[in-house]
Amino acid sequence: MALRGGIDLGGTKVEAIVVDDGHEIRGQARRPTPTEGGPPAVVRELAAALREAAAAAGVEPSSLAGVGVGSPGEVDTAAGTVARAGNLPEWDGVFPLADELGRALGVHVAVGNDVRLAVEAERVLGAGREHRSFLGVWWGTGVGGALVLDGKLWLGRGMAGELGHVVVKEGGRRCQCGRRGCVEAYAGRGSMERRARKAEELGTKTKLFEIMRKRDRTRLTSGVWKVALERRDDLAVALVTEAIDALGAAIGSVQNLADLDAIVIGGGLGTRLGQPYVERIAEAAQRHLFVADKPPAFALSELGDIGGGLGAALLVSA
Amino acid sequence: MALRGGIDLGGTKVEAIVVDDGHEIRGQARRPTPTEGGPPAVVRELAAALREAAAAAGVEPSSLAGVGVGSPGEVDTAAGTVARAGNLPEWDGVFPLADELGRALGVHVAVGNDVRLAVEAERVLGAGREHRSFLGVWWGTGVGGALVLDGKLWLGRGMAGELGHVVVKEGGRRCQCGRRGCVEAYAGRGSMERRARKAEELGTKTKLFEIMRKRDRTRLTSGVWKVALERRDDLAVALVTEAIDALGAAIGSVQNLADLDAIVIGGGLGTRLGQPYVERIAEAAQRHLFVADKPPAFALSELGDIGGGLGAALLVSA
Numbered sequence: 001m002a003l004r005g006g007i008d009l010g011g012t013k014v015e016a017i018v019v020d021d022g023h024e025i026r027g028q029a030r031r032p033t034p035t036e037g038g039p040p041a042v043v044r045e046l047a048a049a050l051r052e053a054a055a056a057a058g059v060e061p062s063s064l065a066g067v068g069v070g071s072p073g074e075v076d077t078a079a080g081t082v083a084r085a086g087n088l089p090e091w092d093g094v095f096p097l098a099d100e101l102g103r104a105l106g107v108h109v110a111v112g113n114d115v116r117l118a119v120e121a122e123r124v125l126g127a128g129r130e131h132r133s134f135l136g137v138w139w140g141t142g143v144g145g146a147l148v149l150d151g152k153l154w155l156g157r158g159m160a161g162e163l164g165h166v167v168v169k170e171g172g173r174r175c176q177c178g179r180r181g182c183v184e185a186y187a188g189r190g191s192m193e194r195r196a197r198k199a200e201e202l203g204t205k206t207k208l209f210e211i212m213r214k215r216d217r218t219r220l221t222s223g224v225w226k227v228a229l230e231r232r233d234d235l236a237v238a239l240v241t242e243a244i245d246a247l248g249a250a251i252g253s254v255q256n257l258a259d260l261d262a263i264v265i266g267g268g269l270g271t272r273l274g275q276p277y278v279e280r281i282a283e284a285a286q287r288h289l290f291v292a293d294k295p296p297a298f299a300l301s302e303l304g305d306i307g308g309g310l311g312a313a314l315l316v317s318a
Numbered sequence: 319m320a321l322r323g324g325i326d327l328g329g330t331k332v333e334a335i336v337v338d339d340g341h342e343i344r345g346q347a348r349r350p351t352p353t354e355g356g357p358p359a360v361v362r363e364l365a366a367a368l369r370e371a372a373a374a375a376g377v378e379p380s381s382l383a384g385v386g387v388g389s390p391g392e393v394d395t396a397a398g399t400v401a402r403a404g405n406l407p408e409w410d411g412v413f414p415l416a417d418e419l420g421r422a423l424g425v426h427v428a429v430g431n432d433v434r435l436a437v438e439a440e441r442v443l444g445a446g447r448e449h450r451s452f453l454g455v456w457w458g459t460g461v462g463g464a465l466v467l468d469g470k471l472w473l474g475r476g477m478a479g480e481l482g483h484v485v486v487k488e489g490g491r492r493c494q495c496g497r498r499g500c501v502e503a504y505a506g507r508g509s510m511e512r513r514a515r516k517a518e519e520l521g522t523k524t525k526l527f528e529i530m531r532k533r534d535r536t537r538l539t540s541g542v543w544k545v546a547l548e549r550r551d552d553l554a555v556a557l558v559t560e561a562i563d564a565l566g567a568a569i570g571s572v573q574n575l576a577d578l579d580a581i582v583i584g585g586g587l588g589t590r591l592g593q594p595y596v597e598r599i600a601e602a603a604q605r606h607l608f609v610a611d612k613p614p615a616f617a618l619s620e621l622g623d624i625g626g627g628l629g630a631a632l633l634v635s636a
Contacts, residue, residue, distance in 0.1 A: 133474065145575065149467065156451065156577025157612070165608040166571040169488050170563060179606055181567070245488060249499070253484040253571060257463065259474025288497055290483040294475070 003059055004316040005050050005067035005107070008114065008308030009033070009042070011087030011141060012221075016049035017309040018057040018064065023125055025306070027057030038090035039082075043097070047104040062106040068315030069097065070114035070308045077112050077315075087141065110315040115144035115267075116153055116161060117311030118303075122264050123148050125310060126302035131262040134296070135254055137163060137247065137281075138267035140222070142176075143184045147258070164188060168249040186246035189269055192239045193220040199235055206235035222272035229273070244277070248284020256290045266301030275300050321377055323368050323385035323425070324631030326432065327351070327360070329405030329459060330539075334367035335627040336375040336382065341443055343624070345375030356408035357400075357415070365422040380424040386633030387415065388432035388626045395430050395633075405459065428633040433462035433585075434471055434479060435629030436621070440582050441466050443628060444620035449580040452614075453572055455481060455565065455599075456585035458540070460494075461502045465576070482506060486567040504564035507587055510557045511538040517553055524553035540590035547591070562595070566602020574608045584619030593618050 001020055008015040011033060018027040029052035034041040046069065047061075054061045061067070073085025080098025085091040102109040119136030122128040128136070132151050138144035145163025147154040154160050164184035165177060172181030176190065185191050196208050211231075212224045228236035251263055263285070265278045282298035289295055303310055319339055326333040329351060336345040347370035352359040364387065365379075372379045379385070391403025398416025403409040420427040437454030440446040446454070450469050456462035463481025465472040472478050482502035483495060490499030494508065503509050514526050529549075530542045546554035569581055581603070583596045600616035607613055621628055 147575065149472070154467070154576065157579065158577065159609045159612070160575065160577035162574040162577075162608045165574040165606070167486060167567040167606050170486050170490075170567045172488075177608060179608075181606075249485040249488045250571075253568075254575060256480040256483040257465065257478065257572060258472065259476065259478035259480075261475065288483070288485050288499075290480045290495060290497075291477045294477070 002065040003057060003063070004313045005053065005061065005064045006309040006311070006313030006315075007046055007050055007067065007069045008118075008312060009046065009069055009071045009088070010114070010308070011072065014045050014049045015305065015309050016046070016053040017306065017313065018053045018059070019310065019313045023310060023313075027053040027055065027059075029053040029056065034089055036089050039088075039095040039097070039100070042088055042091070043100050043104060046101055050105060064107050064316075066108040066110065066316035067101070067105060068117070068312035069101065069109060069111045070117040070312040071097065071111050072114050075111055075113045077110065080109070080111055082111060108316075112312065112315050113161070114308055116146045117314065118266060118301075118307040119146035119148065119264070119311070120153055120314055121303050121307040121311035122266065122301055123151070123153070124314060126307060127264045127299040128262070131264075131297070133258070133260045134262040134264050135163070135251065135258075135260055136264050136266060136301075137251065137270065139187065139189075139247065139265060139270035140268035141190045142188045143247070143250075144267065149258075163250060163254070166250040166253060168246045168253075183246045183250040187243035189220065189222065189225070192225075192243060195239055196220060196235060204235050207231055207233045208236055222268040225269065226272050244280050244284050247281050248286075249288055251281065251285040252288025255285065255296055256288070259291070260296050262297040262299060264299050264301055266304075266307065271301055271304045320383040321375060321381070322631045322634040323371065323379065323382045324627040324629070324633075325364055325368055325385065325387045326436075326626030326630060327364060327387055327389045327406070328432070328626070329390065332363050332367045333623065333627050334364070334371040335624065335631065336371045336377070337628065337631045341628060341631075345371040345373065345377075347371040347374065352407055354407050357406075357413040357418070360406055360409070361415070361418050361422055364419055368423060382425050382634075384426040384428065384634035385419070385423060386435070386630035387419065387427060387429045388435040388630040389415065389429055390432050393429055393431045395428065398427070398429055400429060426634075430630065430633050431479070432626055434464045435632065436584060436619075436625040437464035437466065437582070437629070438471055438632055439621050439625040439629030440584065440619055441469070441471070442632060444625060445582045445617040446580070449582075449615070451576075451578045452580040452582050453481070453569065453576075453578055454582050454584060454619075455569060455588065457505065457507075457561075457565065457583060457588035458585035459508045460506045461565070461568075462585065467576075481568060481572070484568040484571060486564045486571075501564045501568040505561035507538065507540065507543070510543075510561060513557055514538060514553060522553050525549055525551045526554055540586040543587065544590050562598050562602050565599050566604075567606055569599065569603040570606025573603065573614055574606070577609070578614050580615040580617060582617050582619055584622075584625065589619055589622045
């Protein structure tokens with residue numbers, strides 16, 4: 001039986017798995033993403049995490065059929081390179097990730113876009129299984145997306161899926177990308193955190209940062225937001241409501257144009273907040289649906305945190 | 319040689335053509351769309367226009383390989399019906415247009431969505447010929463759209479292409495569809511006319527209505543807008559600029575998600591205002607493009623007013 005490796009390279013953690021032909025997980029390991037040392041440091045952690053997962057599965061990395069890596073930044077799958085990965089340390093240029101990690105592990109490595117691979121995993125193994133066409137909405141630090149059309153990821157000229165930069169408010173809030181009114185400026189967790197910090201500085205009472213510190217975090221993670229919502233923190237509720245409204249407008253726009261079967265919600269915040277928030281997003285989108293009596297199905301990602309690794313492993317043909 | 323008929327059924331006029339195997343026009347006729355009498359009156363005008371075009375081509379309607387009709391409203395091509403066509407007289411219910419017109423002409427009739435057929439004609443014969451994937455933006459009374467992906471019209475579950483109801487401003491202007499912030503509420507000629515009338519009532523000076531009356535019109539047609547822009551009428555310039563900004567935001571959103579090869583601008587206003595306005599729309603979209611250094615090509619529809627009829631004739635296999 002051929003085993004395959006899959007690594008989800010995130011801004012905060014590296015998740016490595018080893019799966020069998022049936023996509024069952026045979027070994028798993030998680031390590032923090034280095035915050036310094038540039039691409040070489042990241043390669044070392046990726047290799048270490050994969051070796052750990054392989055050891056848990058009782059095999060050597062070199063005996064795997066291959067290893068897939070889902071990465072943020074600009075990924076060139078054909079060349080095996082990753083460029084301008086803003087959430088990774090000192091990763092501005094083009095780095096040959098597939099070659100370097102392949103050398104470290106002694107096995108063939110392929111790289112792909114993190115959100116696309118997670119959505120591909122949902123298509124094959126998760127919430128997208130029963131839908132020919134759907135939009136994956138990956139709600140996390142940013143807002144990622146991927147379109148599945150007629151059972152295949154739609155890549156456009158290679159850069160499709162920038163759902164986060166769908167415009168929901170002409171002339172609206174400034175986005176990290178420098179443009180105005182992008183959905184990510186309202187719904188990205190990064191943007192929500194900046195807004196929360198500013199509101200607190202200006203005197204708004206909120207439990208968000210107290211919860212953050214109690215959980216030994218330096219950022220407002222999805223878990224922090226979840227607890228704050230459970231405690232009905234006014235600021236958290238207001239910012240999440242604004243995020244949901246923006247997601248609803250963006251999803252409504254896509255649906256009006258493409259008339260898809262389904263919307264699948266994933267990503268750190270999507271997964272953590274879960275089904276009740278999928279329903280709130282569906283309600284927010286409903287307000288914009290032109291064919292109001294035939295909304296798409298709304299589903300929560302089924303694979304959660306492990307989807308990225310499973311999708312990465314799909315890059316390797318068993 | 320098999321000749322085919324094509325009819326573009328618009329809110330103001332009916333355009334009928336007869337084409338040969340090479341899509342060359344062999345006969346043509348134009349009649350005003352009836353403003354009363356419901357679907358039966360429309361069928362009579364469609365039949366009369368097609369008979370005239372056939373006569374110009376030197377044939378009987380019954381000798382055609384078939385006749386295609388591009389219609390507004392909710393078109394069911396399989397059933398041959400048209401429902402809820404708001405721009406046609408007393409056309410609220412479901413009407414069997416293909417059967418009734420077929421009976422009147424003694425020939426097989428097929429019906430399709432007007433914008434889709436015009437975009438299909440551009441794909442096969444016009445500005446879309448060289449592009450595998452493009453968005454057709456039909457800028458007229460409303461804002462219509464159609465997506466061509468990998469050389470094929472994308473239909474979704476049957477209702478794809480409602481570009482006019484892509485949201486450009488959450489909580490923004492009320493659209494005729496009842497929702498808020500749709501691009502059509504800013505860029506549809508119908509909405510622009512309502513705004514212009516209200517502004518004039520409130521005392522804004524404008525030449526729009528004087529031009530309209532001189533041209534013997536009761537509505538602000540695309541030709542009226544064009545003349546007003548040429549005369550640098552402030553209100554016309556302001557409303558058209560706002561429309562272009564909204565179109566740019568909607569196109570930018572679609573491009574960020576789908577990464578298309580090209581955008582093709584057509585429709586009454588698009589065709590009439592022509593290339594300089596295509597360039598302005600491209601600039602407005604550019605402001606929202608996430609992959610700013612690789613914009614799609616922007617092209618004006620090549621078939622203009624006749625595209626609808628040519629696309630309708632494509633419904634008939636020669």
